[in-house]
Amino acid sequence: MSEFGRHESLLDSAASLDEGEIHMATPTSAVNWNAVIADPRFQSLHRKKQGFLTGLMIFSVAFYFLLPIGAAYFQDLFKVKVWGVVNFGLVFALSEFIVAWLVAFYYSRRAGAEFDRLAREIAADYETGKVPA
Secondary structure, three states: OOOOHHHHHHHHHOOOOOOOOOOOOOOOOOHHHHHHHHHHHHEEEEEEHHHHHHHEEEEEEEHHHHHHHHHHHHHHHHHHHEOOOEEHOOOHHHHHHHHHHHHHHHHHHHHHHHHHHHHHHHHHHOOOOOOOO
């Protein structure tokens, strides 16, 4: 089977995905992207997502910079022994990884519950021709 034929069969199988599964538009779809961008639903989705991501970014950057600020200006606190040779500074530094994973998990939950659903609705309307292009 040629490489091209293999891709055609993948595109055909992608068209038959169930609701809620990830899918991509085929290369032959004629979506007017300017109309999508001008759609008030898309603009609302973009504002919601941008606000959410901005808040997460501010929190993440603030939490990240607490480590060097704390190490520089609150040395007595960061030297407090928590368990054996493990001090508060080390625990706080390791918490950076935990917080990063929690932020990613929170984003994925919110995106899956709200942003992806809205994007699928908008995309479906344009791909099926329910919205004039």
